[in-house]
Amino acid sequence: MTQQRLTDERWNYLWDWMVREQGMPEQDAETRQAILSYLQTHFSSER
Numbered sequence: 001m002t003q004q005r006l007t008d009e010r011w012n013y014l015w016d017w018m019v020r021e022q023g024m025p026e027q028d029a030e031t032r033q034a035i036l037s038y039l040q041t042h043f044s045s046e047r
Contacts, residue, residue, distance in 0.1 A: 005045040011036055 006014065015036060018024040027035070041047070 004043060006039075006043070007045055008040045011039050011044070 015032065019026050026032075
């Protein structure tokens with residue numbers, strides 16, 4: 001993940017894709033937001 005440097009929108013898409021296509025268990029909204037916020041803050045191409 002550290003090499004990805006995806007856009008914020010792409011991180012959201014990738015989460016949905018991992019749940020839908022890769023069988024990742026869906027998380028509650030609070031957990032999802034916490035993880036995506038971390039990824040977008042530290043590994044976004046937009047920052």
